[in-house]
Amino acid sequence: MRAPASTYRFQIRREFTLFDAAEQVPYLKSLGVDWVYLSPILTAEQGSDHGYDVTDPSAIDPDRGGPEGLLALSRAAREHGMGVLVDIVPNHVGVATPVQNPWWWSLLKEGRESPYAEAFDVDWDLGGGKIRLPMLGSGEDLDKLTIEDGELRYYDHRFPLAPGTYSEGDTPQEVHSRQHYELMDWRRADAELNYRRFFAVTTLAGIRVENPQVFEEAHAEIGRWFREGLVDGLRVDHPDGLADPGGYLRWLKDLTGGAYVLVEKILEPGEVLPGDFACEGTTGYDALADVDRVFVDPAGQGALDALDAELRGTSEPADYAEMIRGTKRMIADGILRSEVLRLARLVPESYGLPVEQAADALAEIISAFPVYRTYLPTGAEILKEACEAAAGHRPELAVAVGTLLPLLLEPANPIAVRFQQTSGMVMAKGVEDTAFYRYTRLGTLTEVGADPAEFAVSPEEFHHRMRRRQEELPLSMTTMSTHDTKRSEDARARISVIAELPQEWTSTLNTLRELAPVPDGPYENLLWQAIVGAWPASRERLQGYALKAAREAGNSTTYTKPNEDFEARVKAAVDAAFDDARVNKAVEDFVARIDAHAASNSLSAKLVQLTMPGVPDVYQGSEFWERSLTDPDNRRPVDFALRQEELARIDGGTMPAAGTEASKLLVTSRALRLRRDRPELFQGYSPVTAADAASAHLLAFSRGSGDGSPGALTLATRLPAGLEAKGGWHDTAVELTVPMRDEFTGASYGPGSVLVGDVLGTYPVALLVPVDGENA
Structure with a gap:
């Protein structure tokens, strides 16, 4: 392979x-x-x-x-x-425009007789032999149907007609009643849809x-x-x-x-x-979470927890476990209730569980799930523990949960199969798309594949995880930004500095809240962290993010029931960042305060990701600063010509200054070239330790092989604000067993004890490679 x-x-x-x-x-x-x-x-x-x-x-x-x-x-x-x-x-496949999808068009036209009927996951019995399409603005909109060119039309939407179902003089409503589909009010989809979809997206139909x-x-x-x-x-x-x-x-x-x-x-x-x-x-989301957290200062947790409690008007910060139990249950009872009810209908009547009671118990089990899904028989213990937790949380459901458990443990049972497909849907919508916008103490932590309750990771724990990655998944991808990340890598690197300066952030946030108030404290924390992380950004980008984040959180406004007053306050707050000199100054002053530290975090995290065990991915354009927010912001066009020109300048001998976009391009290109051209330098993983009080600010590891062959050595700065407060590296040193050269500066070091301050004098990172007769 x-x-x-x-x-x-x-x-x-x-x-x-x-x-x-x-x-x-x-x-x-x-x-x-x-x-x-x-x-x-x-x-x-x-x-x-x-x-x-x-x-x-x-x-x-x-x-x-x-x-x-x-x-x-x-x-x-x-x-x-x-x-x-x-x-x-x-x-899944896209079905927003039926005529564009030949499989879906055939299904709508021919129903169960379609050659593609087996491709889709439809509960025909629930729909009385019809597939339910939540397309109408209201139930009364059937009056707006027309027949044109042999098709049923609803405004710009086109639907096929089954053969023999239309005669001259028939009303559109009569013709509609004869089809293999039923157009219905879009609001009915939450509880009455009868086809499997991707999460809660009715325009993405699941296929088998x-x-x-x-x-x-x-x-x-x-x-x-x-x-x-x-x-x-x-x-x-x-x-x-x-x-x-x-x-x-x-x-x-x-x-x-x-x-x-x-x-x-x-x-x-x-x-x-x-x-x-x-x-x-x-x-690679699992790798992203590890890299982010090793650059978060654990000492900042107490102050940020206190700020979170203050913003919520409580004595304690948000309980994440309790929060996600609630958000998952909200999703199971709300936008994904049709999926839960379909599960409940699969419980045999002989088990004596009414559909509503079965649905209640199933939703409670799913809400207690700690992972996306099981893969029976793998994960059976997780399922049992979730059932125990569900029964403990809702004792009145203990009998129902106990009745369901044997069914859910049978790998081939239809309810067990569908339960596994459903639990991940609820997790994704309840956690990634809801709780991640409510749990706001530090935006770095709420990223896909991460547990926001884990505030930071020590270098020792990071090394442990990397050794395990090298042993178990050496070809797994690592990433820092994707088309799905809530905040891209350099936005998170900025936000991480807040953990080092929590009091300064609290003061800045209080100023912003006073000058541009939004009546939702946790949301204000999320919003202003995002603005600081992305700054400078266009008004349009920040307005788009602010509205999406508020509606995803669902505390003060929602997609289906927008709170116009609240959303106006959100818009005004974002506008103030551009139009109110005091707000603009507060944002720019804080960004200026942390920017050098943020750049250090960015370069360090990037180098670690590019050189750690696994296959590193670079998301388009992120060889420069990548300070995007959630989609569609993170899918903006990339200026490749500018990157090519800058790379040519670097290759021509122009050394970029630390903290510039070009410095990230330097780090990215040199690390990628080394991994491609000298794979023998990346065969193992060994932590490298340093001595002295500043050693906690160094993350270092060697990729040499287990047989003692020297490999690439990564040196990265962590917690740069704290390092600055201590006055720098002082006499912190690492031991080099062989002569080595830095891929970024060309400087040579060792063998022997080498001062970290000397190696990291130009950039906050270094990538050292052994010097021998061939590459000296």
Whole structure:
């Protein structure tokens, strides 16, 4: 199996096609990248910027370059000795515009007789033989249906007519009543939908790739990529939504001839990938969480907890475990109630559980789940513990929970299969998309794949996790920014400084709250941290983020019931950052206060991610500062020409100043080139310790192999504000067993004791490589 030394993620869309990506391959080669990593490229909903709403899995999207574009990209990669990794979406397809999706159009037209009826996961009995489509603005909108060109129309929406269901003189409402679908008020979807979807997105319908025929048809084009040598590996989107992720991955390995495969699997702290997963690892959120936390000052937790309690008007800070139990239960009872009710309907009548009681118990079990899902028989103990917790929290449900547990433990039982698919949906919506916007003491911590209750990680614990990663998942991806991160890497690096200066942040926040108040204290903390993390940013970007964050949190306003007064206050607060000189000064003064420390964190985190065990990914453009907020902000266009020019200047001998965007490009390019060109320097993992009072500010490790061969040595600064307060490194030193040279400055050191202050005199990071006769 061919595996990458590193990857670089491109967001492929109409404005940046596969042909455009092909043109950037020489730049990626110069940057040091080993493989090109592409967002989904199969035909998607027209105008889709992300591509996860595939409408036709049989063809590459013409708007993204079509098959000719992939051929051009693949040829460019081959010419430069690079591989190609592609993101695929097996769990669902896009159905927002039925006519664009031939499978969905056939289902609506022919119902259960459609050749694609087995592809979709529909509870036909609930709908009386019809599939329910939550498309109407209200129940009265059936009066607005029309018949045009042999189709049923609702404004711009088009729906097919089953053969023989329309005669001249029939009203649109009569024709509608004869179809295999029922158009209904969109508000009914929460509790009455009868098809599986992606999370709560009704325009993304789940498909049953556990069916061999469905798998074959959905993956025919993907198989061609490997038969023709166009692609080398795959990233699998949301495998937790599948009925049988393990079986799916085995089929995928067979289809691709054993190619490199990664899964977008969220591992909760302590969780490991199931042993039967035929893949090389995850897409790296677990690595991101570890890297972030080793650069967070644990000493700041007390003050930030106190601030959180003050903002909430309570004596104690938010209890995260209790919060997510509540948000998950809210989701299970709200936007995903239709999924929970479908589970409840699968309980045999002989068990004597009314549907409502079964749904209550199932929602309580899911709310107690500590992970996204089980993979029975793997994870049976987790399921049992969740049932115990549910019964303990709701004693009146203990009998119902006990009745359900045997059913949920049977791997082949339909309710057990569907329960596993559902628990992750509730977790994602209740935690990532709700609690992460409510638990606001430090924005760095609320990132996908992380446990925000874990405030910081010590260097010792970090080393322990990296040794385990090297032993268990050496080919798993590592990342710092993605198309899904709530805040990208350099925004988080800035926010992390707040943990070192919590009193200064409290003072700044109080000023901002006084000058531009929003009547929701925890939200204000989240908002102003985000603004500081992204600054300078356009008004439009910050307004978009502020509104989305407020509605996702759902405390003071929501998507379905917007609080106009509250949202006006939010808009005014963001405007004040630009229009009120006092607010603008407070923001800019705090950014200026922390910016050097933030740059140190950014370079340190980036170097650690690029040199730690695993396959590092660089998200498009993040070789410069990447201070984006949540999507769509993190999918903005990238100025590749500017990056190429800056890289050429560096390669021409211009040393960038510390703290500049170019310094991050220097670190990124040198680390990537070394990983690609000298893989023998990255074969193991050993912590490197230093002596003296400032040693706690150094994170250092060697990637030398276990046989004693020297490897690349990473030196990174942590907690830079505290280091500055101590007056610098003083006589902190590390021992070098062989002569070494810094890839960033070219300076040579050792062997023997070397002062850290000397090595990190130019940049807050160093990447040392052994000097021998060949590379001296």
